[in-house]
Amino acid sequence: MSVVLYHHPRTRAANIIWLLEEVGCEYTLEYVELQQGAQKTDAFKALNTMGKVPTVVDGEVVLAEVAAIGMYLADKYAPGRLAPALDAPQRAPYLRWICYGPSVIEPGCMAKAGNWDFKPQSAGWGTYEEMVDTIDLAIGEGPFVLGDTFSMADMLFGGTVGWMMMFGMLPKKPAWEAYIERLNARPARQKARAINEKIAAEHGL
Ligand SMILES: N[C@@H](CCC(=O)N[C@@H](CS)C(=O)NCC(=O)O)C(=O)O
Incomplete structure (x- = not known):
């Protein structure tokens, strides 16, 4: 089936x-x-x-x-x-970066682009600047968000970052572009x- x-x-x-x-x-x-x-x-x-x-x-x-x-x-x-085992230490960052796309990056970019009036302490996506710093942390030295291991987290987190960069809603930082290029190169x-x-x-x- x-x-x-x-x-x-x-x-x-x-x-x-x-x-x-x-x-x-x-x-x-x-x-x-x-x-x-x-x-x-x-x-x-x-x-x-x-x-x-x-x-x-x-x-x-x-x-x-x-x-x-x-x-x-x-x-x-x-x-x-593509998914770390439930008891693997990598399961924690795996879940974090998967959730980060829809719960922080998407609304954070929309809020910035639409000039929304909101309180960053109450809004789950916080400030745009802190979001950018956190994306820096996730991408880090790479090559993937779990280091050497490509996973579903890259497809979801990287998919969102790439989409937002394409629409000019996230900066085109060299390390971020290199990360997206690594993802784009996958057959x-x-x-x-x-x-x-x-x-x-x-x-x-
Ligand atoms: N939160 C949803 C968003 C899905 C979504 O907004 N899909 C859009 C296309 S990108 C859609 O179907 N729009 C049609 C509509 O709302 O009428 C997800 O992550 O899957």
């Missing part, structure tokens, strides 16, 4: 193809016509009440949220390879990019 990814190539769902390719499980893609509102139909919202992609179905499992999907795929299909990422571009072309995007 293959994993089904509800997908659109110009969204966060694009990155999930990279995750699936690295994990190496069988998968199929279901294109969601976002422009026509297919994500807000009752049928789709029965899978994901948010009416958003990515959404994944794996047998009886239905899952949304990029970080949750990544952790699930790594634990189920690549334990010990699975290049394959995923080609798949996304093919689907985009097929749909005139």
Whole structure:
């Protein structure tokens, strides 16, 4: 049985193809016509009440949220390879950097770009400057956030950092660019990019 990814190539769902390719499980893609509102139909919202992609179905499992999907795929299909064991010391930074993308980087960048009025002591994403310092800590000397070991954390954390740098919402620091280039060089990422571009072309995007 293959994993089904509800997908659109110009969204966060694009990155999930990279995750699936690295994990190496069988998968199929279901294109969601976002422009026509297919994500807000009752049928789709029965899978994901948010009416958003990515959404994944794996047998009886239905899952949304990029970080949750990544952790699930790594634990189920690549334990010990893309996800450190539950009792491994590396499991702690692995979880930290996976959570850091959606809980700090995404809202922190949106807050900065949108000039939001908020109290950094109360907002979970804190100040932009502290976020940048923390990304420096995560990337460090590299080559990956767990040092020499590439993991699902790089796909999720690195995916978010790369996306935000591309949109000018994070600075293009040389060490960060070098990290993203290491991720871009992975064959699975290049394959995923080609798949996304093919689907985009097929749909005139
Ligand atoms: N928190 C969600 C965000 C998902 C999300 O915002 N997806 C966007 C595309 S990048 C979407 O489906 N937008 C369509 C809509 O909201 O109508 C995640 O991490 O998966």
